Amino acid sequence: MNTVPADLDVIRDSYDRAADNYVEMGVGDIRKHPWLCAALNVFAEAVGGRGPVLDVGCGPGTVTAYLAERGVDVSGVDLSPRMIEHARRLHPECTFSVGSSTDLELAEASFGGVLGWWSLFNLPRDVLPRVLSSFAKALVPQGQLMIGTHVGDGDVRRTEAYGVPVHWTTHLWQPEQLAALVEQTGLRITAELRLPAKGEIRPGVVLVAQREG
Numbered sequence: 001m002n003t004v005p006a007d008l009d010v011i012r013d014s015y016d017r018a019a020d021n022y023v024e025m026g027v028g029d030i031r032k033h034p035w036l037c038a039a040l041n042v043f044a045e046a047v048g049g050r051g052p053v054l055d056v057g058c059g060p061g062t063v064t065a066y067l068a069e070r071g072v073d074v075s076g077v078d079l080s081p082r083m084i085e086h087a088r089r090l091h092p093e094c095t096f097s098v099g100s101s102t103d104l105e106l107a108e109a110s111f112g113g114v115l116g117w118w119s120l121f122n123l124p125r126d127v128l129p130r131v132l133s134s135f136a137k138a139l140v141p142q143g144q145l146m147i148g149t150h151v152g153d154g155d156v157r158r159t160e161a162y163g164v165p166v167h168w169t170t171h172l173w174q175p176e177q178l179a180a181l182v183e184q185t186g187l188r189i190t191a192e193l194r195l196p197a198k199g200e201i202r203p204g205v206v207l208v209a210q211r212e213g
């Protein structure tokens with residue numbers, strides 16, 4: 001898949017710089033968000049017995065570990081080596097590796113589930129469809145894709161995040177646009193959870209889709 005974004009190195013460096021504060025600040029602690037926990041609980045049940053699950057863009061592994069605690073055979077992969085150092089330290093019971101969603105070379109029909117949990121919004125708009133397509137092909141029949149991301153219109157240039165200088169673009173998506181992209185991969189959308197803006201946190205959406213067959 002020749003889909004490497006031009007700014008991948010800059011994004012990796014930015015998340016490497018942000019990783020310590022991300023962990024320190026408890027960002028991504030889903031236990032503070034009961035509706036997100038509910039979605040992950042259902043996902044954990046839905047992938048049960050279907051095969052391994054890959055948490056793509058796992059960051060420090062909070063969600064990976066949450067799924068593992070629920071009996072899911074899950075591993076995590078992230079672009080940022082520093083995020084993966086934290087994930088391995090914090091969750092030694094799970095397996096983590098460094099890699100980009102754009103070049104994972106996932107074998108066809110090899111996963112019961114794939115998760116992209118607030119980790120796909122840096123992908124350029126012309127790259128995301130090919131990444132989603134690679135996820136869809138990697139699912140077994142009845143396999144589950146779950147993605148969560150920021151909702152909105154347009155692109156936001158970030159120069160600061162989690163208290164450190166960063167250089168990345170957050171590509172915002174409307175739920176309908178994102179659902180259409182997912183359906184173009186051949187998956188069927190089975191659920192959608194919308195989260196309103198809260199303080200400085202943007203609105204979000206979680207989409208779940210299933211491979212037919």
Ligand SMILES: C[S@@+](CC[C@H](N)C(=O)[O-])C[C@H]1O[C@@H](n2cnc3c(N)ncnc32)[C@H](O)[C@@H]1O
Nearest residue numbers: 015028057058059078079080100101117118119
């Ligand atoms: C906002 S954090 C979310 C992390 C984690 N999913 C969580 O919920 O805590 C975004 C993560 O996506 C990762 N990321 C960004 N671009 C990526 C890519 N092309 N491939 C893999 N991971 C990527 C970053 O390194 C970062 O860890």
